Amino acid sequence: MSASQRDRTRIRPYGDKWNDGVVQVSFTLPLPHSGVAVEAAKRYAEKMGIRDPYVALAQPVAPEFTFFIVYGKAVHEVDATAISTEEAAVPDLHREQIDAEIARRFGRRLVVLGCALESDAHTVGIDAIFNPKGFAGDYGLERYAGFDARNLGAQVPVEKLVRLAGEVKADAILVSATVTQNEIHIKHLTDLVDMLEAERLRDRVVLVAGGARLDHALAKELGYDAGFGPGTTPGRVAAFLLEEVSRRHGTEEAK
Amino acid sequence: MTPKLGLPAEQIERCRRYARQVAEGVRRETESFTTVSTERTVLRLLGVDGVDEQDAPIPNRVVESLLQADRLSRGAAVWMGSALAGGDAGIAEAARRLANPAEARSLKEHPRWREALVPLVERSLSRIAGNRAERERRLASHAPDELPLLYAIVATGNIFEDIVQAEAAARAGAQCIAVIRSTAQSLLDHVPFGATTAGFGGTYATQENFRLMREALDRIEPDIGRYVRLVNYCSGLCMPEIAAMGALERLDMMLNDALYGIIFRDINPFRTLIDQNFSRRINAAAGVVINTGEDNYLTTADAVEQAPAVLASQFINECLALDAGLERWQIGLGHAFEIDPNLEDGLLYEIAQAQAAREIFPDSPLKYMPPTKHMTGNVLRGYQQNALFVLTSVATGQSIHLLGMLTEALHTPLLSDRWLAIDQAKAIRINARNLADEMEFRPNGRIVRRAHEVLEGAERLLQHVAGIGLFEALATAAFADTRRPRDGGRGREGVLPRDPEYSNPFREAWDHEPAGAAS
Numbered sequence: 192m193s194a195s196q197r198d199r200t201r202i203r204p205y206g207d208k209w210n211d212g213v214v215q216v217s218f219t220l221p222l223p224h225s226g227v228a229v230e231a232a233k234r235y236a237e238k239m240g241i242r243d244p245y246v247a248l249a250q251p252v253a254p255e256f257t258f259f260i261v262y263g264k265a266v267h268e269v270d271a272t273a274i275s276t277e278e279a280a281v282p283d284l285h286r287e288q289i290d291a292e293i294a295r296r297f298g299r300r301l302v303v304l305g306c307a308l309e310s311d312a313h314t315v316g317i318d319a320i321f322n323p324k325g326f327a328g329d330y331g332l333e334r335y336a337g338f339d340a341r342n343l344g345a346q347v348p349v350e351k352l353v354r355l356a357g358e359v360k361a362d363a364i365l366v367s368a369t370v371t372q373n374e375i376h377i378k379h380l381t382d383l384v385d386m387l388e389a390e391r392l393r394d395r396v397v398l399v400a401g402g403a404r405l406d407h408a409l410a411k412e413l414g415y416d417a418g419f420g421p422g423t424t425p426g427r428v429a430a431f432l433l434e435e436v437s438r439r440h441g442t443e444e445a446k
Numbered sequence: 447m448t449p450k451l452g453l454p455a456e457q458i459e460r461c462r463r464y465a466r467q468v469a470e471g472v473r474r475e476t477e478s479f480t481t482v483s484t485e486r487t488v489l490r491l492l493g494v495d496g497v498d499e500q501d502a503p504i505p506n507r508v509v510e511s512l513l514q515a516d517r518l519s520r521g522a523a524v525w526m527g528s529a530l531a532g533g534d535a536g537i538a539e540a541a542r543r544l545a546n547p548a549e550a551r552s553l554k555e556h557p558r559w560r561e562a563l564v565p566l567v568e569r570s571l572s573r574i575a576g577n578r579a580e581r582e583r584r585l586a587s588h589a590p591d592e593l594p595l596l597y598a599i600v601a602t603g604n605i606f607e608d609i610v611q612a613e614a615a616a617r618a619g620a621q622c623i624a625v626i627r628s629t630a631q632s633l634l635d636h637v638p639f640g641a642t643t644a645g646f647g648g649t650y651a652t653q654e655n656f657r658l659m660r661e662a663l664d665r666i667e668p669d670i671g672r673y674v675r676l677v678n679y680c681s682g683l684c685m686p687e688i689a690a691m692g693a694l695e696r697l698d699m700m701l702n703d704a705l706y707g708i709i710f711r712d713i714n715p716f717r718t719l720i721d722q723n724f725s726r727r728i729n730a731a732a733g734v735v736i737n738t739g740e741d742n743y744l745t746t747a748d749a750v751e752q753a754p755a756v757l758a759s760q761f762i763n764e765c766l767a768l769d770a771g772l773e774r775w776q777i778g779l780g781h782a783f784e785i786d787p788n789l790e791d792g793l794l795y796e797i798a799q800a801q802a803a804r805e806i807f808p809d810s811p812l813k814y815m816p817p818t819k820h821m822t823g824n825v826l827r828g829y830q831q832n833a834l835f836v837l838t839s840v841a842t843g844q845s846i847h848l849l850g851m852l853t854e855a856l857h858t859p860l861l862s863d864r865w866l867a868i869d870q871a872k873a874i875r876i877n878a879r880n881l882a883d884e885m886e887f888r889p890n891g892r893i894v895r896r897a898h899e900v901l902e903g904a905e906r907l908l909q910h911v912a913g914i915g916l917f918e919a920l921a922t923a924a925f926a927d928t929r930r931p932r933d934g935g936r937g938r939e940g941v942l943p944r945d946p947e948y949s950n951p952f953r954e955a956w957d958h959e960p961a962g963a964a965s
Contacts, residue, residue, distance in 0.1 A: 219862045252865035253614030310629040310646050312711075315745070315819065315855065324748060344712070346630055369855075375646055403823075403856065421823060 199271040212264040224251035232259040279417035293337030305365040306343035308379040316367030329424035368402035384414040397435045451897045464908035469765035471915045482940035485522040487686035491570045497639045507545040515550035519945040527559030577696040578733035584673045594847035601626035601858040603645035609662040616674045618868045624677035632682025656695035685725035693732035706739035714938035726770030738763045741782030741815035743926040749784040754903025774809040782815035783835040798896035800842040816850025825852040836874040
């Protein structure tokens with residue numbers, strides 16, 4: 192039986208057999224390496240729903256800490272048929288097509304600002320989308336003829352970004368939130384929405400968030416038009432921008 | 447190390463001459479200026495510390511007040527000395543008075559201001575010299591360190607949790623512990639006060655955090671039979687202040703690179719190059735090894751294309767460091783293993799670059815940074831890249847090896863991530879112990895050709911920068927594809943011309959003794 196014909200209402204991890212539930216987990220317990228620590232690791236694994244836990248490695252990593260790698264069989268199941276995920280709708284276009292469409296629909300370049308906000312010092316996400324070299328072999332927005340793409344870098348104050356968006360009449364703003372601690376990125380992301388609304392710019396700008404801990408659903412919840420998770424190529428973002436800016440301006444091609 | 451790449455000595459010499467021209471240009475343009483951060487540093491070294499009821503550091507209050515009273519261009523020391531000579535009971539009282547602009551304005555220069563400062567200056571100088579001697583004593587009491595030094599970061603945001611992780615790392619074999627700073631501290635124009643328990647992505651560089659971590663690392667020294675070096679970061683708007691705190695609390699290594707602040711934090715070039723000089727002067731006196739930030743060029747721009755810029759920047763940084771009184775053993779020049787792991791012969795290019803840096807700067811401890819850009823979330827692939835990085839480091843005789851984390855780009859390092867990195871590096875270091883001695887390169891092979899190419903590119907870039915000066919080069923994106931105009935960026939307003947009668951007693955004291963004489 193092929194995997195697709197199997198019962199998708201009761202999904203478990205696949206080790207080397209259907210529904211065997213085999214998982215590998217690693218964690219550190221604040222216990223000195225000892226029989227007690229190994230037993231504690233097994234019990235902890237059992238509480239995670241792992242049957243027959245097998246401690247493959249119990250490694251002292253400090254006098255009071257032991258690192259474990261545990262294999263076992265997870266008992267939990269999920270119903271994959273009950274899951275719906277939301278993803279930003281993105282047409283399948285390549286760079287030349289997007290550039291041509293922008294020229295045709297707008298007759299000008301679309302102004303796109305990108306940055307990481309406030310305390311976020313990481314440019315890796317925004318660079319992957321903007322830098323000409325791009326990401327995973329896909330060219331970045333700065334390489335597109337159709338975008339006036341301005342990468343403002345990291346640690347851009349929300350206020351400065353909003354001011355600039357007004358000054359340059361930005362069509363879109365892309366915000367990258369790379370590293371997060373104590374959920375600070377959520378605050379910065381919502382601050383931006385609030386301030387754009389206060390300045391009456393929100394409706395004029397397509398607002399996109401991206402980052403390791405972001406997805407489309409969360410971004411929508413925060414008041415963004417789309418969210419892109421890790422591994423997103425610049426081309427996907429570009430195609431989304433084309434469609435979303437078109438939709439706002441009512442210049443979408445009649446289909 | 448025996449040279450293996452056949453790099454032409456006269457070409458390296460030409461590069462050094464261009465770098466010298468660049469450094470001379472920077473000196474000429476900056477030497478008649480001081481900065482608010484430099485003056486705050488003088489105050490800190492005189493013993494001004496603490497915060498007011500609004501949590502503003504007293505050194506900031508005094509400097510702002512002197513600036514407002516139009517007195518700062520003589521140097522903060524003159525007024526502190528005058529207040530004390532005029533009868534103020536102590537440094538705290540004098541600072542309180544000077545923090546009021548009206549009082550600062552009405553204060554007369556006292557003819558014996560210098561004498562009044564002598565005991566304060568002496569106290570700091572001898573504490574710094576004492577710390578340096580103490581480090582040397584401790585290091586000499588153990589077997590020599592195995593190289594490359596394994597350098598681990600801790601980044602919990604809580605200094606007390608950082609201590610738990612630092613101790614674990616040191617016991618596992620880490621020889622340097624870097625306490626990652628709270629995100630964006632480089633942009634603060636003041637140094638926070640006290641212990642940090644809730645930082646973002648790290649703890650603040652504060653004197654109290656320095657003291658706490660130093661004490662913790664000293665505490666385990668007898669147990670593990672090694673001295674553990676403590677590292678923190680000067681770069682940013684407070685370069686000399688943080689260097690001073692590091693000198694007072696016996697930090698051993700400090701990231702110190704104005705170029706980093708300019709390019710990656712958009713700090714005003716003029717301001718931070720002035721700050722860097724005094725900051726490095728303090729590091730020099732404290733016997734600190736600095737780390738420069740060339741690795742950063744590669745995290746944003748392409749590592750293969752930027753290789754000559756990295757080398758050129760190392761030449762320039764070396765000169766700027768020598769000018770500040772650092773000796774070559776203190777100049778930890780930075781570079782990184784950041785080439786795309788899918789590039790054909792990428793590993794050969796990494797070896798070429800690392801070996802070239804080793805041969806060109808034989809007396810400097812090279813600081814080698816791990817892959818970060820091509821870490822994908824596949825932690826096992828990341829562990830593999832880190833293994834190649836360690837092997838390259840060992841095979842080319844790097845000095846300071848920053849351990850790569852398999853969870854790079856996912857979250858701040860877990861205790862186990864750090865242990866795995868240390869375990870990996872120790873295993874490869876011992877397993878390939880004498881590999882460097884056994885290796886030669888084909889005279890006209892790929893590695894040798896690549897090294898020559900990079901040196902040629904660096905020479906061209908240096909010639910260009912020497913021609914137009916560093917400030918113009920920064921303004922025209924000579925480094926990391928980033929434009930930084932001389933008067934742009936953060937902190938420009940904190941630069942002011944020195945009065946002809948300007949004085950900085952610490953700088954004067956250090957300039958009058960040959961480097962290294964403190965020990």
